[in-house]
Amino acid sequence: MSAAPHSASFARRALAVTAASALGTTLLLTLPAQAATEPGYVSQAQSAAALPPVAVDAFGRTTTGGWGSATTGGAWTTTGGTATDFSVAGGVAAMKVRGAGWHLGAQLAAASTSEAEVQAQVGLDKLPSAGSVDLDVTGRAVDASKGYKLRTKVMADGSVRLSLVAAGATTTTIASQTTTGLRLAPGGQLEVRLQVTGTSPTALQAKAWPVGTAEPAAWNLAVSDSTAGLQVPGGLALSTYTSGSATNVPITSRFSDVWVGTAPAEAVAPGVMASTAEAYGPTELTTGTPVGTRLTVHQGNLTLSTPGQVVSGLDVRGFVKVTAPNVTIKNSIIRGAATSKQTALITNATVGASVKVVDTELYNSAPGPWVDGLRGSNFTLTRVNVHDVIDMAHIYGDNVVIEDSYLHDNLHYEVDPAQNNTPSHDDSIQIQKGTNIKITGNRIEGAYNTGIQFTQDQGIVSNVTVDQNYLDGGGCTVNLAEKGKGPFQGITITNNTFGRTTKHYNCAIISPTTTKPVTANNYFVDGVVAAVRKG
Numbered sequence: 001m002s003a004a005p006h007s008a009s010f011a012r013r014a015l016a017v018t019a020a021s022a023l024g025t026t027l028l029l030t031l032p033a034q035a036a037t038e039p040g041y042v043s044q045a046q047s048a049a050a051l052p053p054v055a056v057d058a059f060g061r062t063t064t065g066g067w068g069s070a071t072t073g074g075a076w077t078t079t080g081g082t083a084t085d086f087s088v089a090g091g092v093a094a095m096k097v098r099g100a101g102w103h104l105g106a107q108l109a110a111a112s113t114s115e116a117e118v119q120a121q122v123g124l125d126k127l128p129s130a131g132s133v134d135l136d137v138t139g140r141a142v143d144a145s146k147g148y149k150l151r152t153k154v155m156a157d158g159s160v161r162l163s164l165v166a167a168g169a170t171t172t173t174i175a176s177q178t179t180t181g182l183r184l185a186p187g188g189q190l191e192v193r194l195q196v197t198g199t200s201p202t203a204l205q206a207k208a209w210p211v212g213t214a215e216p217a218a219w220n221l222a223v224s225d226s227t228a229g230l231q232v233p234g235g236l237a238l239s240t241y242t243s244g245s246a247t248n249v250p251i252t253s254r255f256s257d258v259w260v261g262t263a264p265a266e267a268v269a270p271g272v273m274a275s276t277a278e279a280y281g282p283t284e285l286t287t288g289t290p291v292g293t294r295l296t297v298h299q300g301n302l303t304l305s306t307p308g309q310v311v312s313g314l315d316v317r318g319f320v321k322v323t324a325p326n327v328t329i330k331n332s333i334i335r336g337a338a339t340s341k342q343t344a345l346i347t348n349a350t351v352g353a354s355v356k357v358v359d360t361e362l363y364n365s366a367p368g369p370w371v372d373g374l375r376g377s378n379f380t381l382t383r384v385n386v387h388d389v390i391d392m393a394h395i396y397g398d399n400v401v402i403e404d405s406y407l408h409d410n411l412h413y414e415v416d417p418a419q420n421n422t423p424s425h426d427d428s429i430q431i432q433k434g435t436n437i438k439i440t441g442n443r444i445e446g447a448y449n450t451g452i453q454f455t456q457d458q459g460i461v462s463n464v465t466v467d468q469n470y471l472d473g474g475g476c477t478v479n480l481a482e483k484g485k486g487p488f489q490g491i492t493i494t495n496n497t498f499g500r501t502t503k504h505y506n507c508a509i510i511s512p513t514t515t516k517p518v519t520a521n522n523y524f525v526d527g528v529v530a531a532v533r534k535g
Helices: 033-037 044-048 270-279
Strands: 014-021 024-030 055-057 077-079 086-089 092-097 103-113 116-124 132-141 147-155 159-167 171-183 189-197 202-210 221-225 234-242 251-262 294-299 302-304 310-312 314-317 320-322 327-330 343-348 355-358 361-363 371-376 379-382 385-387 393-396 400-403 406-408 427-440 450-455 461-467 478-481 489-494 509-511 518-520 532-534
Touching: 092 103, 092 234, 103 132, 103 251, 116 132, 116 147, 116 234, 132 189, 132 251, 147 189, 147 202, 147 234, 159 202, 159 221, 171 202, 171 221, 234 251, 343 355, 343 361, 371 379, 393 400, 406 427, 450 461
Parallel strands: 294 314, 302 320, 310 327, 320 343, 327 355, 343 371, 355 379, 361 385, 371 393, 379 400, 385 406, 393 427, 400 427, 427 450, 427 461, 450 478, 461 489, 478 509, 489 518, 509 532
Antiparallel strands: 014 024, 024 294, 055 251, 077 103, 086 092, 092 251, 103 234, 116 189, 116 251, 132 147, 132 234, 147 159, 159 171, 189 202, 202 221
C-alpha cells in the first residue's frame, strides 16, 4: 500500500529544536530565507477586473440544432450545412461535416473589437482519410466569411500547418508554417492563440501547442497586413472546411474553451493568467503556526472538555477531541499518530460542542488511510494549513466556516483498507449534511476524488457558500450529488478561480439538472468561464 505521488508541494516550514526540559520540548518555527518575497492572496475577481473579456464560452450546456448563446458575447449564428450539424455537449461545440468539400461556420458578431486577443481549443473526432481539414479561428470577423484567420490545417497523417489568412474581397495566406513536432491525434486538442491588433497596418501574431503542455514563449507566426475592408472592428468566428479528397466523412470538428479579450493583453491574457493565478491564495507561508511561535509537545491524545477553553502553542503528538462549547485551538500543530481506526486529527462531534482553529497546522505524521483533518460540525478554520490526510474537512452538521486556509496534498491509496481495498475516496472537503456552511478565501487542491464533495449521505445539505477560493483537483473539482434526498437548496458558488488538473477535462463544477446552484464570476486560470456541467 503506497500513497500516490503529489504533483506539487510547497516547502514546509522548518522546525528547529531550541530547548528541552523534563516537562516537554520547546520548538521554534523558522521560515526559509525566500519567504519574504512570497506573494499574498489576490482573488480571481480582482485579477479579472482589470480587463473584462469580450467573449467567453466554455460550452457548459447541451444544445442541438445550433450552439445557443455564449456566456459572454451573445448568441452564436451558424452558416453552412443544416441546423442539425451544430451541437454542444460536455464542454465541446461541434460541427459535423457530412460531405467532402463542405464549409461550416459559427460567429459571435456582437463580440466586436479591433484589438482582439483570442484563445481557443480545436480538434477533430478523426483524421481525414486523405487531404486535410481546416480549423479556422477568426479574430476580426467582419462578417461570416471575411476577417483575419488563424488556420490550423490538419493533414491525414496528423501533421499540422499553421497559417495567417486575410479573407477580404479575395483570400490571401499572409504567413504560414508547418511546425515540426506539432501533431493532432484523433480526439485530441490543440490550444491556439491569436492576436489581431491595430489598423492600417494590422499586426497579427499566432501560436499553437498541444492541450495540457506549456505554452511556448515564441509566436509561430507574426506579420502585419493592410487588406482593405479588414481595417475595422470585427467579431469572433469559428469555422471548418474538409477537402474534397476526404472519403471518411462525416468528420466532426470540435471547439472548446473560447476566450476573447482586448489586446494588447500580455498582462492579462489567458496564457499569462495561467502562469500567475496559481501564485495567489493562501500557502504554507501564510497559514499554519506563525513564525516564532514556541511550541510545547503534548504526547498522546487530548480531550478539550472545558467551555471557553483556549489552547495555544501546543505540538500535539496524537488526536484532539472537543466536547465543550466555544473552544479555541490556535498557534499549534496537531500531528496525530499511527492508528488503524477511522478518526480525525480534530473531532468535534459532541452535541453542543464548538471549536475555532486558528493559525494551526494539521497533518498526519504517521501516514495511513484512516485519518482525516477535521470531522464534525460547529467549527471554524482560519488560516489553517491541512495536508497529508485523506479528507481535509469532513462535515456532518451545521455552522461551519473554512476561511483563508490552505488544504492540499491529500493522501491517496490505490488499495485502501478503509474503502474495502478499493481506491481512496479522498476529498478536500466532504459535506455529508448540514446548513450554514461558508468556504471562502481558501486555496484547495490535491484531492484525487473531489475538491468539494456535496453529498447527502447523512442528511440534507443546504445554504452553502463557496466564494473567492482557488480550487483544483479531483474528477470534477466541485461535485453536487443529491443521493436521493432531492435538490440542494441555497448553494452559492461565486468568484472562484479553478485550476486545470481535473481528471475530467473542463469540469470545474458538476451538478444534477434538478439542483440550481447560484454561480457567477467563476473562471479557470486561463480565463475561460468555469461553467456548471450537468451530470
